[in-house]
Amino acid sequence: MNYYSIILGAVSLGLLWAVMTMGVFITYRILDYADLTVEGSLVTGAAIAAKLITDGTDPFVALAAAFVGGCAAGCVTGLLNTAMKIPGLLAGILSMIALYSVNIRIMGKANITLLKSRTVYDVLENIGISNDIAVLIFAVVLNAALVGILYWFFTTQLGYAIRAAGDNRKMARAQGINTDIMKILALAVSNGLVALSGGLIAQYQKYSDVSMGQGAIVIGLASVIIGEVLFYRKGFLGKLIAVVSGAVVYRLIIAAVIELGMQPMDLKLFTAITVALALYTPNIKLKLPKPVFKTLKRREGVLNEPRAEYSKH
Numbered sequence: 503m504n505y506y507s508i509i510l511g512a513v514s515l516g517l518l519w520a521v522m523t524m525g526v527f528i529t530y531r532i533l534d535y536a537d538l539t540v541e542g543s544l545v546t547g548a549a550i551a552a553k554l555i556t557d558g559t560d561p562f563v564a565l566a567a568a569f570v571g572g573c574a575a576g577c578v579t580g581l582l583n584t585a586m587k588i589p590g591l592l593a594g595i596l597s598m599i600a601l602y603s604v605n606i607r608i609m610g611k612a613n614i615t616l617l618k619s620r621t622v623y624d625v626l627e628n629i630g631i632s633n634d635i636a637v638l639i640f641a642v643v644l645n646a647a648l649v650g651i652l653y654w655f656f657t658t659q660l661g662y663a664i665r666a667a668g669d670n671r672k673m674a675r676a677q678g679i680n681t682d683i684m685k686i687l688a689l690a691v692s693n694g695l696v697a698l699s700g701g702l703i704a705q706y707q708k709y710s711d712v713s714m715g716q717g718a719i720v721i722g723l724a725s726v727i728i729g730e731v732l733f734y735r736k737g738f739l740g741k742l743i744a745v746v747s748g749a750v751v752y753r754l755i756i757a758a759v760i761e762l763g764m765q766p767m768d769l770k771l772f773t774a775i776t777v778a779l780a781l782y783t784p785n786i787k788l789k790l791p792k793p794v795f796k797t798l799k800r801r802e803g804v805l806n807e808p809r810a811e812y813s814k815h
Contacts, residue, residue: 508757510634516753517641518702519721523729523749524648524742525695526722531741532656533668533688538594540696540722542601543575544715547697549605552614552710561622565701572697573690575601580686605712613711621705637706644702648695649742655691656738664688696722720773725749727780752776 522544529537547568554564575597582593606612626636655661666674667684674681696718704710729748735741759772 507634508761509754510638512753512757513750514634514637514641515703515706516750517638517645517746518699518706519725519753520641520645520699520746520749521648521702522696522699522718523722523725523745524652525692525699526719527726527742527745528652528688528692528695530723530726532665533685533692535590535668535685535689536594537576537579537689537692538591538719539575539579539597539601539689539693541715541718542598542605543572543693543696544700544703544718545605545710545712546571546575546601546608547700548704548710548714549608549614549700549712550697551701552616552704553608553610555616555619555621555705556614561620561624561705565622565698568701569694569698572700573694575697576689576691576693577686579693580682580689584682584685602712609710609712612713613709616705616708616710619708621708622702623705641702645746649739649746652742653739660687717770717773720770720777721752724773724777724780725752727777727783728752728755731780731783 522540526537526540529535550571551561551564551568554567555561559567578600579593579597582588582596583590586593588596623633623636623640626639627633631639656665663674663679664684664687666677667679667681668688671681674684700710700715703714725748726745727748728751729735729744729746730741732751733744733747735744755776756769756772760766760769764772
């Protein structure tokens with residue numbers, strides 16, 4: 503059994519999913535918004551990228567178009583919530599349902615194969631690097647760039663306004679911040695990243711399918727929470743790195759349980775259980791003896807309550 507290939511593949515795929523996880527992090531942690539649009543926008547990115555590539559478009563241009571498509575989907579969800587006053591959860595569901603039809607329209611059918619098409623990973627393969635290593639290098643560089651860009655963006659005045667709108671909407675409005683615009687912008691950036699991840703995954707797997715986004719929100723939440731629980735994260739940059747690391751760890755866990763004999767049909771159940779346990783972990787501190795709790799608190803441990811920690815940016 504080639505464990506090296508299994509681990510390499512899991513890490514590479516985890517890094518591609520990490521792009522989506524950063525998008526989920528923006529809505530779930532920064533904006534405090536449960537956005538189900540991601541299950542549709544992930545496919546939107548994959549559909550746009552696959553369709554453009556098969557039509558002869560450069561794969562990098564296709565990824566840029568996928569990002570823009572995801573941003574548009576996020577804007578629609580934001581407008582449903584802010585302009586039409588539809589509850590956030592329902593707005594995400596409506597967008598997700600609508601995107602199913604939109605994605606089929608984009609592809610013209612339920613799925614598109616990219617087996618004979620050029621992808622972004624071929625750039626490195628052309629200089630003699632194997633496909634697996636090419637994907638890993640590309641994913642590492644891309645994640646590093648995105649972490650840097652997001653860290654810079656959320657430390658600008660606009661980024662702080664988005665974070666303020668997520669932490670305390672009334673206080674943000676009192677400071678003259680248009681919280682509706684901030685929410686729409688955050689949803690656009692979030693779903694743009696999700697769609698970009700979809701385009702990357704489609705090129706990695708060599709196909710785009712209308713059902714590939716099922717369970718994406720659970721995968722994203724699992725990655726975010728695993729990263730929070732397992733990795734020390736001081737400051738906003740540390741949180742972003744923890745989120746990326748969580749996506750990689752999640753894929754390694756999935757690869758391990760498959761190798762141990764778990765059936766693919768049980769993976770969604772396993773993921774749901776993992777998320778439930780990870781969400782419960784912060785409450786363990788309430789049951790710990792006071793000396794242990796104080797030690798964890800001094801270490802700024804990962805057992806702090808999620809919203810309590812994220813209010814201290």
